[in-house]
Each structure stands twice: as C-alpha cells, then as structure tokens.
Amino acid sequence: MKKDFFSTKLAEDVLATFSSFSPINQEVVTLEEGLNRVLAKDFYAPEDLPGFCRSTMDGYAVKAEDTFGASEAVPVWLTVVGEIKMGEVPSFTLKRGETVRIFTGGMLPEGANAVVMVEHTQLLDGTTVEVFKPVAPLQNVILADEDFAKDSLVLPKGHRLRPQDLGVLAAFGQQKIKVYKRPLVAIISTGDEVISIQENPRPGQVRDVNSYTLSALVEEAGGIPLRMGIVRDDPKALRSVCQEAIARADVVLISGGSSVGMRDFTLDIIKSFPESEILCHGIAISPGKPTIFARVGEKAIWGLPGQVASAIIVFFVFVRRFIQWIGGERHFPLKAFKTIKARMKTNVPSVQGREDYLRVRIMQEDNTFWAEPILGKSGLINTLVKADGLVKIDWSSEGLDKGEEVEVILF
Amino acid sequence: MKKDFFSTKLAEDVLATFSSFSPINQEVVTLEEGLNRVLAKDFYAPEDLPGFCRSTMDGYAVKAEDTFGASEAVPVWLTVVGEIKMGEVPSFTLKRGETVRIFTGGMLPEGANAVVMVEHTQLLDGTTVEVFKPVAPLQNVILADEDFAKDSLVLPKGHRLRPQDLGVLAAFGQQKIKVYKRPLVAIISTGDEVISIQENPRPGQVRDVNSYTLSALVEEAGGIPLRMGIVRDDPKALRSVCQEAIARADVVLISGGSSVGMRDFTLDIIKSFPESEILCHGIAISPGKPTIFARVGEKAIWGLPGQVASAIIVFFVFVRRFIQWIGGERHFPLKAFKTIKARMKTNVPSVQGREDYLRVRIMQEDNTFWAEPILGKSGLINTLVKADGLVKIDWSSEGLDKGEEVEVILF
Numbered sequence: 001m002k003k004d005f006f007s008t009k010l011a012e013d014v015l016a017t018f019s020s021f022s023p024i025n026q027e028v029v030t031l032e033e034g035l036n037r038v039l040a041k042d043f044y045a046p047e048d049l050p051g052f053c054r055s056t057m058d059g060y061a062v063k064a065e066d067t068f069g070a071s072e073a074v075p076v077w078l079t080v081v082g083e084i085k086m087g088e089v090p091s092f093t094l095k096r097g098e099t100v101r102i103f104t105g106g107m108l109p110e111g112a113n114a115v116v117m118v119e120h121t122q123l124l125d126g127t128t129v130e131v132f133k134p135v136a137p138l139q140n141v142i143l144a145d146e147d148f149a150k151d152s153l154v155l156p157k158g159h160r161l162r163p164q165d166l167g168v169l170a171a172f173g174q175q176k177i178k179v180y181k182r183p184l185v186a187i188i189s190t191g192d193e194v195i196s197i198q199e200n201p202r203p204g205q206v207r208d209v210n211s212y213t214l215s216a217l218v219e220e221a222g223g224i225p226l227r228m229g230i231v232r233d234d235p236k237a238l239r240s241v242c243q244e245a246i247a248r249a250d251v252v253l254i255s256g257g258s259s260v261g262m263r264d265f266t267l268d269i270i271k272s273f274p275e276s277e278i279l280c281h282g283i284a285i286s287p288g289k290p291t292i293f294a295r296v297g298e299k300a301i302w303g304l305p306g307q308v309a310s311a312i313i314v315f316f317v318f319v320r321r322f323i324q325w326i327g328g329e330r331h332f333p334l335k336a337f338k339t340i341k342a343r344m345k346t347n348v349p350s351v352q353g354r355e356d357y358l359r360v361r362i363m364q365e366d367n368t369f370w371a372e373p374i375l376g377k378s379g380l381i382n383t384l385v386k387a388d389g390l391v392k393i394d395w396s397s398e399g400l401d402k403g404e405e406v407e408v409i410l411f
Numbered sequence: 412m413k414k415d416f417f418s419t420k421l422a423e424d425v426l427a428t429f430s431s432f433s434p435i436n437q438e439v440v441t442l443e444e445g446l447n448r449v450l451a452k453d454f455y456a457p458e459d460l461p462g463f464c465r466s467t468m469d470g471y472a473v474k475a476e477d478t479f480g481a482s483e484a485v486p487v488w489l490t491v492v493g494e495i496k497m498g499e500v501p502s503f504t505l506k507r508g509e510t511v512r513i514f515t516g517g518m519l520p521e522g523a524n525a526v527v528m529v530e531h532t533q534l535l536d537g538t539t540v541e542v543f544k545p546v547a548p549l550q551n552v553i554l555a556d557e558d559f560a561k562d563s564l565v566l567p568k569g570h571r572l573r574p575q576d577l578g579v580l581a582a583f584g585q586q587k588i589k590v591y592k593r594p595l596v597a598i599i600s601t602g603d604e605v606i607s608i609q610e611n612p613r614p615g616q617v618r619d620v621n622s623y624t625l626s627a628l629v630e631e632a633g634g635i636p637l638r639m640g641i642v643r644d645d646p647k648a649l650r651s652v653c654q655e656a657i658a659r660a661d662v663v664l665i666s667g668g669s670s671v672g673m674r675d676f677t678l679d680i681i682k683s684f685p686e687s688e689i690l691c692h693g694i695a696i697s698p699g700k701p702t703i704f705a706r707v708g709e710k711a712i713w714g715l716p717g718q719v720a721s722a723i724i725v726f727f728v729f730v731r732r733f734i735q736w737i738g739g740e741r742h743f744p745l746k747a748f749k750t751i752k753a754r755m756k757t758n759v760p761s762v763q764g765r766e767d768y769l770r771v772r773i774m775q776e777d778n779t780f781w782a783e784p785i786l787g788k789s790g791l792i793n794t795l796v797k798a799d800g801l802v803k804i805d806w807s808s809e810g811l812d813k814g815e816e817v818e819v820i821l822f
Binding site: 031032034035049050051052054056085086087088089090104105106107142146147148154155162163164165166167168169170171172173174175191192193194195197198199200201202203204205206207208209210211212213214215216217219220233306307308312338339340341377378379380381382384385410411 | 442443445446460461462463465467496497498499500501515516517518553557558559565566573574575576577578579580581582583584585586602603604605606608609610611612613614615616617618619620621622623624625626627628630631644717718719723749750751752788789790791792793795796821822
C-alpha cells in the first residue's frame with residue numbers, strides 16, 4: 001500500500017514561516033491612487049490641524065466670562081461688532097461685552113474663547129444680542145492642535161489606507177504618498193485536461209477556472225495578477241514557465257498538477273532552482289492538504305491543490321495573508337475580519353489533527369444567523385458559489401454541534 | 412429663539428425611499444474585468460458541468476460490483492487494461508474484471524462506475540492489481556451534471572461577482588458578461604474656507620478633505636467618483652455646478668455648506684430644478700442630522716453635513732447602500748456585513764428618538780473584543796482615523812451598558 005509521502009505541517013507553523021520574507025519594494029503614488037494601499041513609512045503631522053481655533057457651531061463668539069450667570073430669565077446683553085467671514089482671519093480683537101457672529105468652521109477672533117449656539121441667543125437689533133445660557137471657556141470650539149498636534153503619529157507604517165486616512169493626508173496637503181508596491185503574483189495553470197475559456201471542451205477537457213478565480217483573489221488581496229497561461233503536464237515546459245514567473249513576479253502560484261507524477265515533478269522543479277527551499281509540503285487542513293510552499297531566494301512559490309474548491313480555500317486561509325504580509329501590511333489581523341457569528345444548523349463531524357474548513361450558507365431566522373454546511377466534493381465549484389463563507393473547525397476539535405456558535409469568514 | 416427647521420425622517424424611512432429609484436444602465440465587460448461587478452441578468456447553465464464523468468481520486472476506475480467483498484485479507488484481483496490520459500476520451504469500454512489507472516479529474520471510461528483510491532490497491536505486476544476495499548457505485552466520481560445541470564440557475568441577477576463566481580463563468584466559457592454600470596457619483600465640495608490640497612492654508616482656511624474621503628468611499632461602494640472641485644458659498648456658482656453634475660452623473664454629493672445661509676440655499680437650488688423632489692431634509696441620526704436627500708428626475712442628490720466625521724458616517728450608513736441599490740445590487744444585506752461582535756468597554760448614554768453612531772476602537776483581551784468609544788467633535792477627522800468601526804445605538808435605546816455585546820460595523 002502506498003504510504004503518505006507528505007511531511008505535513010500545522011496551519012500555524014505555515015503562517016509562522018511568513019516572517020522570513022521581507023516586504024517588497026516601495027513606490028510613490030498620488031493621493032487619488034491611495035485607497036487600500038499600504039503606507040511604507042510612519043506619517044507624522046507636519047503641522048497642527050486644523051491650525052487655528054475654529055467654531056463647531058453657528059452662533060456668537062464670546063469671552064466665556066461675559067456669559068456667566070446668563071439665563072432665560074436674566075439674559076446677558078452683548079454688542080455685536082461684526083461677522084466672521086468663512087476662510088478669513090478676523091481683523092479685530094474682541095473686548096469685554098463684545099461678540100461677533102460666527103459659523104461652523106469659522107475662525108475665532110483674538111480675545112474670544114468660546115461660542116454660544118445661535119439657539120441660545122436672540123438678536124434684538126443690528127448691534128445687540130441677548131444670550132440665555134452661559135458657556136464655559138473652550139465650549140463649542142476646536143483648538144488649533146485638537147485634531148492632530150504637530151509631530152504626533154497620525155498613521156503607522158504597514159497601515160492599509162481607508163477613505164478617512166486619505167482624508168487626513170489631504171488635510172495635511174500630502175499629494176504624494178510612499179507605499180509598498182502591490183505584490184506581483186504570477187499564476188500558472190497546469191494540466192493536460194485544461195483548455196482556455198475561448199475553446200469548446202471535448203469530453204475529458206475542462207476550461208481554465210483556476211486562472212480566473214485566482215486572479216480575482218489576488219486582486220482582492222491587494223496584489224496584481226499576472227496570468228502565465230496553461231502549461232501541459234510536462235516537466236520541461238513547467239520549469240521554463242516557472243523560471244520566467246520567478247524572474248518577473250514576487251509570488252508564483254502553480255495550480256493543478258492533478259496527476260501524481262505532476263505533483264512529484266513540481267517539487268523537483270522547485271528544488272532545481274538555486275537558493276530554493278521547501279518550506280512546507282502538505283498542510284494539516286481539509287480541504288487543501290497537498291499544498292506546497294517554497295522559496296527561491298526572496299521569491300515565494302505556492303503549489304496549490306488542483307481541485308478548485310481546495311485551491312480557493314488554501315488561498316483564502318494562507319496565500320491571501322502571505323500577499324498582505326509581503327505587501328507590508330502589519331495591521332491585518334483586525335482589518336482581515338469580515339466575519340459574522342452564526343449558529344450551526346446541523347452537527348458536523350470532523351477529524352482531529354487537522355483544521356477543517358467547512359463551506360456554509362448563512363440563513364437569518366428570528367434575528368439569528370444559521371450556518372448550513374454545503375457539502376460536496378472538492379472538485380466542484382458549485383459548493384463555493386452557494387456558500388457565503390467558511391467555518392474553521394479547529395484541529396483539536398471532533399466536530400461541531402447543532403446550535404453551536406461559530407465564526408463565519410465571509411467570502 | 413430659533414426653532415428647529417428640519418422636517419426630520421427616521422433612518423428606516425430614508426432607506427425605504429431608495430426603492431423609488433431604478434437601477435442604472437447595463438454594459439458588457441470581459442470576464443477579467445468582472446470582479447465586484449453586479450450581474451444584470453440571471454445566469455443559467457448553458458450546459459452540464461463538468462460535462463463528463465470524472466474521477467475525484469488518483470486510483471483505478473472499476474465496475475463497483477467487481478470490488479464487492481474485497482478486504483485486506485481477501486483482496487480482489489483485477490486486470491489493468493491501460494491508463495486514462497488527462498484530457499482525453501478513453502477509447503475502450505471496461506468489461507467485468509477489468510480496470511484502468513485513472514488520475515484526479517480524469518474521464519471515466521464506458522463501463523466504469525466508480526474509482527478505487529490508489530491507497531487501497533497494490534499493483535502486482537504490469538497487468539494485475541489487488542483491491543483491498545470495496546467501492547459503491549458512483550463512489551469517488553463526479554457525475555456529468557453534478558457541479559451544475561444544464562438550465563439550472565447558477566447566479567442570480569443583482570449578485571455581486573466574487574472570485575469563485577468568475578471561476579464558474581470561466582468554466583462555462585463566458586468571455587463577456589452583462590453587468591450594471593458602476594454608478595457615476597459627482598462630488599461637490601463647498602465653502603469659502605476650503606482650499607485645494609495643493610495650496611497652503613492661511614489661518615481660517617482648511618484643505619479639501621471631503622473630496623478625497625468621499626471619492627474613496629464611492630470607489631469602495633462600487634461607484635466611480637467624479638470630482639467637481641470646490642465651489643464658493645455662492646448660490647449662482649453652486650447652481651451652475653449642480654446642473655452640470657446632474658447632467659453628467661447618476662448621483663450628486665454636495666458636502667460642506669457650512670454656513671446656515673448655504674444650507675438654506677442648497678435646498679432652494681435643488682427645488683429650482685424641474686422634476687425635483689425633496690425626499691428628506693434631516694435624518695434622526697447623530698452625527699449626521701442635517702442631511703438632505705432629493706431627486707431631480709432619475710438623478711439623486713445628497714446634501715451631506717459639512718463636518719467631516721458626520722459626512723463619512725452618513726455616507727457609510729446611507730449613501731453607500733444607495734449607490735449599491737442603483738448599481739443593481741440586490742443581495743447586499745449579507746454581503747454588506749463586515750462586522751464583529753464586541754463588548755462595550757464603558758457605559759455610553761444616548762438620546763432616545765434618534766440613532767446614534769458611535770465611533771469605537773477595538774481591543775482584544777482574553778479572546779474577547781472590547782469596543783472603546785472614541786469621543787470627539789464631529790469636525791475632527793482624528794476620531795475616524797483612530798476608530799476601527801461604528802456601533803449603532805438604536806433610536807429606542809437610552810444607551811449602552813459596560814460589558815454589553817454590540818455589533819461593530821468595521822471600516
């Protein structure tokens with residue numbers, strides 16, 4: 001009987017090998033191109049923001065002391081000496097008993113230290129206003145350095161830029177930003193049975209699903225896909241395409257290799273490159289066990305299972321995080337969450353000693369999410385089309401019970 | 412005292428008005444461009460997939476009946492009559508007592524109805540194999556229509572395409588797909604105090620944060636941002652830019668309008684267009700109350716609060732969903748989840764009668780996520796940069812208790 005030739009690693013040990021890879025190069029992009037890019041250096045505030053003292057309300061800028069004791073019954077009367085124009089520096093200094101009309105975002109004049117909301121005032125004539133409520137110093141005011149103080153850390157290196165982060169960079173006038181390059185990921189589809197999507201398959205042939213699925217997964221992970229086409233089950237052809245892929249890309253994905261022979265020679269081909277090292281050959285997860293992870297110098301090679309569902313799950317659990325890692329992202333644990341809590345609709349047995357990734361569909365009933373397992377063979381793509389996400393069954397678990405709460409990683 | 416001039420709507424009533432808008436036009440894109448696009452028609456399987464009977468294992472194709480009763484002690488002997496080449500149609504028909512070598516994904520020959528895993532066999536010589544375990548008919552086999560049967564619904568109209576969905580379209584040879592156009596969203600920044608990010612602000616001036624933040628939010632929501640630039644607080648100028656924006660785009664976002672006068676004339680300008688209708692003027696949420704939502708014919712106009720944090724939250728809660736809605740997406744409730752459950756780190760009071768959106772930072776302690784409120788004025792962007800997401804406090808709630816479980820909508 002054929003023995004198991006895999007030297008299998010636990011999932012966490014595979015993830016631990018990532019740290020031996022450094023982030024790839026950096027580049028400068030415009031702010032408009034910055035969404036979802038990863039900052040390549042800490043960004044410190046070059047100046048105070050907003051840089052001047054602003055009103056947060058429509059109302060009247062005052063010396064707070066002048067309003068102390070004001071009430072509906074005994075209002076305070078102040079002399080209106082003008083109106084603050086938006087975007088302009090007030091040309092006067094407020095004296096005791098004086099006030100100016102001000103709008104949200106307007107700059108406080110010298111001598112003012114608070115703003116009374118317009119709702120708590122009544123204009124008697126062009127020059128006198130009644131104030132019905134006192135304000136404390138600094139009330140309804142943003143200080144010059146209240147948003148960010150000069151030299152404070154605004155965004156750390158390794159942070160993926162969200163819309164609000166671009167907003168703050170705009171506020172500081174950063175037209176260009178230094179980010180990590182998007183990892184270039186070469187995708188090689190292998191198999192004598194695989195044809196291009198332009199062709200009509202004869203019985204026995206299938207169209208190239210993995211190139212399209214993996215390209216889109218690479219895009220989602222922040223990488224740039226580079227399709228290398230379909231390679232026949234021929235060691236020479238595969239080695240030559242691999243060599244080109246290693247030269248051009250940061251990461252090489254080889255999918256397919258469906259025959260046992262092909263799997264064997266994929267490993268031999270990787271070993272044949274100088275500076276190559278097999279980091280893992282087999283991972284204790286299901287589906288996805290026959291995964292290869294190797295390095296050739298600073299470049300990484302992933303040999304993915306040929307079964308389409310297995311390839312997608314291995315990508316989701318490992319390759320995606322790897323692309324984020326070499327793309328310099330260091331805050332991904334929280335950002336990567338795209339999960340919901342749900343309860344299992346049925347019991348699901350599992351085998352101890354490996355992580356199982358169960359495809360599930362989510363249903364909402366009585367304000368609860370229910371996760372229904374989508375069972376099916378790894379060679380079928382319909383299970384992933386019907387599924388909303390994956391549930392991880394820990395390697396030490398014997399399975400999930402009906403009603404048990406689980407975390408679903410959403411697609 | 413000035414009275415509240417808003418005719419405020421509840422959040423759910425605002426969402427309900429979306430259904431009066433139809434999805435925008437459709438277009439045809441290549442499969443490579445399909446990620447995150449929304450299908451504009453139901454996609455039915457044009458043929459069976461995989462279209463032929465395939466092996467899911469490396470092993471031997473057999474007549475299942477021939478293996479019945481096989482065991483380690485009493486193996487069944489079968490005659491090996493050849494090997495199935497990947498991608499080819501077997502040229503022979505299996506007879507009783509015969510078997511062929513087959514690999515994962517290979518096509519079963521006529522006469523075979525199951526596959527014995529190679530691990531349960533031993534090859535004795537070139538032509539005889541011992542089988543140690545029986546297989547049932549159809550075991551380790553994918554039927555010709557098992558992934559998808561011809562004419563079955565594969566993907567519904569209104570579905571946003573994920574990597575695996577592109578994979579299944581590739582499997583069916585769909586090089587082009589009909590999708591909804593990405594909504595074109597014009598962004599108008601207003602305010603005499605707002606300057607471009609290329610300029611250096613004098614005291615009293617601020618750089619144009621909203622254009623950049625909103626552009627990125629539009630991109631994330633699947634729309635195409637169209638920056639119309641900065642408009643001074645001048646009704647004629649704003650009307651003219653609005654008119655151009657309505658002509659060119661599907662949705663117009665007006666941000667700013669910080670002075671009371673500006674807010675008033677934004678409403679008047681919208682009303683001055685033929686076929687205009689104010690759908691909402693004020694929403695019972697905090698922050699974000701002074702929001703305008705209007706239609707001009709089939710085009711939509713959102714007047715967003717000038718405060719940067721308020722504008723982002725209103726976008727997150729309403730505008731994003733509106734862009735998805737007119738972009739034809741109809742399955743967004745589940746897809747929109749990007750949430751985690753967390754426990755409140757502190758008590759947070761709230762006012763009944765409005766929805767409060769609390770910015771929170773997430774911390775992990777003892778395997779639990781804790782949501783810590785980030786308090787700060789709506790005019791500050793730092794609260795959103797520090798925050799990981801939003802917690803909604805329902806309009807009927809008086810607040811959240813320390814330790815209470817909440818759902819955090821992640822940025």
